[in-house]
Amino acid sequence: MAARVVTVDRRSLRARGGAFGARAFAKGLSVTWKHFSRNLMGWVRGKPTVATVMFPEEDVVKPAAFRGMPVLVQMDDGKERCVACGLCEWACPVDCISIDPAETPDPIERHPLRFDIDMGRCMFCGLCEEACPEEAIVMSDRVEISAFSRGGIVWNKEDLLVPQDQLARRLDWIRRSYER
Amino acid sequence: MTERDGFKKPVKVVIDGREIVAEAGEMLLQVALDNGVEIPHYCYHPKLSIDGSCRMCQVKIEKAPKLAISCNTPVADGMVVDTKAGEVVEARKAVMELLLLNHPLDCPICDQAGECYLQDYSFGHGRSEARTTSPRRKGVKRHPIGPRVVFDQERCILCRRCVRFTHEISKTDELRVFGAGDRSRIATSQDRPLDNPYSINVADVCPVGALLSADFHHKRRVWFLEETETVCPTCSNGCNVKIGAFRNRIERLVPRRNDEVNDTWMCDHGRLNYAFVQDETRLREPAIAGREAREPVPVAGPIDYTRDSDGREVRASGPSVDEAIAAAAASLRAAVATYGATSVAVVLTPTLTNEETLLLARLVREELKTPHFALAVPLGLSDDFLIKPEKVANARGARDLGVGPGDGGKDLAGILAACASGEIKVLWVVGSDGLVAAAGLDAVEPAVANLEALLLQDTNRSALTDRATVLVPGCTWAEKDGSMTNHAGRVQRIRPALRPPTGLVADGEIFARMASALRGEAGAPFEPRVAFAEVAKAVPSYVGLEWARLGSRGLAAGQGA
Ligand code: SF4
Ligand code: SF4
Ligand code: SF4
Ligand code: SF4
Ligand code: FES
Numbered sequence: 001m002a003a004r005v006v007t008v009d010r011r012s013l014r015a016r017g018g019a020f021g022a023r024a025f026a027k028g029l030s031v032t033w034k035h036f037s038r039n040l041m042g043w044v045r046g047k048p049t050v051a052t053v054m055f056p057e058e059d060v061v062k063p064a065a066f067r068g069m070p071v072l073v074q075m076d077d078g079k080e081r082c083v084a085c086g087l088c089e090w091a092c093p094v095d096c097i098s099i100d101p102a103e104t105p106d107p108i109e110r111h112p113l114r115f116d117i118d119m120g121r122c123m124f125c126g127l128c129e130e131a132c133p134e135e136a137i138v139m140s141d142r143v144e145i146s147a148f149s150r151g152g153i154v155w156n157k158e159d160l161l162v163p164q165d166q167l168a169r170r171l172d173w174i175r176r177s178y179e180r
Numbered sequence: 181m182t183e184r185d186g187f188k189k190p191v192k193v194v195i196d197g198r199e200i201v202a203e204a205g206e207m208l209l210q211v212a213l214d215n216g217v218e219i220p221h222y223c224y225h226p227k228l229s230i231d232g233s234c235r236m237c238q239v240k241i242e243k244a245p246k247l248a249i250s251c252n253t254p255v256a257d258g259m260v261v262d263t264k265a266g267e268v269v270e271a272r273k274a275v276m277e278l279l280l281l282n283h284p285l286d287c288p289i290c291d292q293a294g295e296c297y298l299q300d301y302s303f304g305h306g307r308s309e310a311r312t313t314s315p316r317r318k319g320v321k322r323h324p325i326g327p328r329v330v331f332d333q334e335r336c337i338l339c340r341r342c343v344r345f346t347h348e349i350s351k352t353d354e355l356r357v358f359g360a361g362d363r364s365r366i367a368t369s370q371d372r373p374l375d376n377p378y379s380i381n382v383a384d385v386c387p388v389g390a391l392l393s394a395d396f397h398h399k400r401r402v403w404f405l406e407e408t409e410t411v412c413p414t415c416s417n418g419c420n421v422k423i424g425a426f427r428n429r430i431e432r433l434v435p436r437r438n439d440e441v442n443d444t445w446m447c448d449h450g451r452l453n454y455a456f457v458q459d460e461t462r463l464r465e466p467a468i469a470g471r472e473a474r475e476p477v478p479v480a481g482p483i484d485y486t487r488d489s490d491g492r493e494v495r496a497s498g499p500s501v502d503e504a505i506a507a508a509a510a511s512l513r514a515a516v517a518t519y520g521a522t523s524v525a526v527v528l529t530p531t532l533t534n535e536e537t538l539l540l541a542r543l544v545r546e547e548l549k550t551p552h553f554a555l556a557v558p559l560g561l562s563d564d565f566l567i568k569p570e571k572v573a574n575a576r577g578a579r580d581l582g583v584g585p586g587d588g589g590k591d592l593a594g595i596l597a598a599c600a601s602g603e604i605k606v607l608w609v610v611g612s613d614g615l616v617a618a619a620g621l622d623a624v625e626p627a628v629a630n631l632e633a634l635l636l637q638d639t640n641r642s643a644l645t646d647r648a649t650v651l652v653p654g655c656t657w658a659e660k661d662g663s664m665t666n667h668a669g670r671v672q673r674i675r676p677a678l679r680p681p682t683g684l685v686a687d688g689e690i691f692a693r694m695a696s697a698l699r700g701e702a703g704a705p706f707e708p709r710v711a712f713a714e715v716a717k718a719v720p721s722y723v724g725l726e727w728a729r730l731g732s733r734g735l736a737a738g739q740g741a
Contacts, residue, residue: 083288083289084398085287085288085289085293085401086401086403086404087288089401089404090401090403090404101398101399101400101401102398103397103398108289109289109321109322109398110289110398133287133288134288
């Protein structure tokens with residue numbers, strides 16, 4: 001590949017950057033101002049419309065593109081879709097997935113005997129989901145990983161399995177994004 | 181390449197613009213591979229006859245009317261070969277497309293993935309999308325074609341490597357191609373099982389995931405294995421192997437090529453004989469009889485350390501290796517002082533490296549000064565191919581190093597008789613499996629019953645473990661560095677693939693510490709590389725052999741000069 005040389009005019013960049021910064025500042029302030037006035041009006045009218053929710057009693061619906069904890073897709077027969085191919089284990093940049101494959105009597109002859117994800121190390125990057133040839137591991141909207149012991153942060157197969165109809169939105173999103 | 185034996189004429193060929201000198205009669209594919217030119221191929225195997233069935237190795241030869249298969253084209257003087265021409269690339273693409281026409285999309289559940297020629301060549305020479313939508317041919321899957329081999333018919337590309345293996349190498353002729361055309365399939369004649377002492381080699385020669393080792397089936401992805409080049413410990417042939425380990429456990433052994441020893445083969449028994457390294461019979465803790473805290477006696481488990489409830493690594497509560505060595509040295513010294521040097525005897529099962537054996541031999545001659553020093557070599561069945569009768573790796577090395585009775589010393593049977601009669605008071609057994617196998621439990625039982633002390637250095641639980649006065653667990657071959665000499669006198673390196681269980685040291689280090697304890701002054705720690713220089717001096721035919729030159733294939737005794 002031939003090297004491409006780009007000459008950068010730093011002075012004009014700085015000028016443009018300054019203008020961009022001022023625009024972004026104004027935009028940010030307008031968001032703050034919008035919420036402030038909406039809250040204020042709501043309070044005046046006696047019907048508060050606060051953007052902040054009272055987590056954890058209340059929760060918000062996260063978009064399908066949201067990357068929370070990776071979870072395993074559970075098929076309708078209760079079994080995992082994963083065939084323990086090890087591609088997510090290989091793809092994971094922080095090596096937080098450990099799988100012990102095993103043979104099963106089912107027609108799909110291979111499954112994970114053990115499937116652990118160390119959520120203390122996982123950085124929600126989604127590369128495992130991207131590597132998986134079986135749509136068996138997907139990023140969920142879960143984010144709460146705190147536990148009372150180090151061992152508790154390691155989620156095993158039973159913790160990770162989520163029925164596939166609960167993951168329909170994400171699975172749909174994945175398929176659409178691959179079609180693009 | 182130059183003239184080798186004076187008979188073959190050197191010829192000059194040009195491959196991809198590079199001039200190469202080869203021998204007349206050599207096949208073009210092999211010449212290209214030897215010279216670092218990659219030509220994709222399936223059916224060709226350097227140790228099997230030529231089949232020419234896959235057509236993957238086609239190349240363009242100047243002045244030839246059409247593309248030729250390089251695996252079956254002898255080099256000729258002045259041949260000009262192009263392995264990258266447009267029509268060659270097209271031909272490969274076509275071959276790949278036909279091979280994959282009926283191939284299942286099994287890679288995620290296929291053990292071959294990661295070392296599969298279909299994957300590699302499909303990536304390098306195929307097209308990325310199928311052009312057909314017709315259903316793929318179905319076949320038997322997961323078929324136990326033999327007790328140690330699994331067959332998946334859908335994945336087979338009919339290269340006939342496995343057929344040629346059973347015909348030419350194992351000479352058992354189990355596998356054949358049945359049917360013709362689209363219905364061709366590999367099967368055994370009359371549905372006999374594929375069961376011969378070399379059967380798992382078909383899984384190695386199979387370029388795809390059609391034949392697989394049952395032992396390794398769905399066990400571990402090959403790309404996670406850490407591979408170590410070493411030598412098989414199961415008989416004195418010393419087949420060259422690779423240990424594939426994962427998280428400090430052996431997952432499989434596979435043979436590697438050494439034309440002087442095993443070509444590219446190994447026997448099934450050797451390939452599957454690794455469980456003792458990591459199973460529950462493994463001895464992981466030293467023990468001294470009568471000592472508290474030796475509860476339960478040498479425990480074993482799959483984990484090589486203990487953890488407390490908070491997950492911290494904790495030390496075993498029993499005696500340390502050094503304490504056990506000190507206890508053993510004390511009982512040896514006491515017997516020599518009270519009854520004389522002939523009241524102690526040493527029996528060795530030659531599973532140790534040459535370096536360790538040399539240390540032991542010196543210790544016996546110079547510190548203990550007893551003439552009662554015997555080798556215990558377990559014997560078994562052999563054949564005229566690889567399997568040798570001596571069922572330990574380093575019997576030849578131990579004999580070369582002079583292990584055996586000294587002046588007036590007793591042999592194995594004599595030592596056991598003298599133990600039983602009370603003449604010998606302290607017996608030091610290095611490896612009990614050979615002793616029990618060579619002498620028989622009936623001879624060993626009365627011998628150990630009458631001893632003042634049985635000092636046992638061993639890797640696995642045996643009939644003698646609970647009889648030991650002092651037990652010092654050693655390391656297996658998979659945890660050690662050193663050299664071993666095979667039956668034919670070839671000195672080969674073994675290399676450590678695993679960390680030894682916590683707290684344990686190699687047998688060589690045990691001998692070094694034992695020598696220090698007997699002398700009462702600290703000596704040098706065991707260092708295989710340094711000890712090898714001594715080994716090369718101690719045996720006349722090893723003179724001149726150098727550690728660094730042993731490389732991955734070893735050197736024959738006498739090659740040092
Ligand atoms: S999201 Fe990223 S870090 Fe977490 S398990 Fe998957 S690949 Fe690993
Ligand atoms: S990539 Fe998918 S199928 Fe493969 S091991 Fe991971 S979750 Fe299982
Ligand atoms: S034989 Fe090779 S290409 Fe076929 S399924 Fe197995 S890994 Fe994939
Ligand atoms: S089973 Fe393997 S080695 Fe035998 S013909 Fe098929 S692909 Fe070739
Ligand atoms: S390797 Fe030449 S035809 Fe198969």
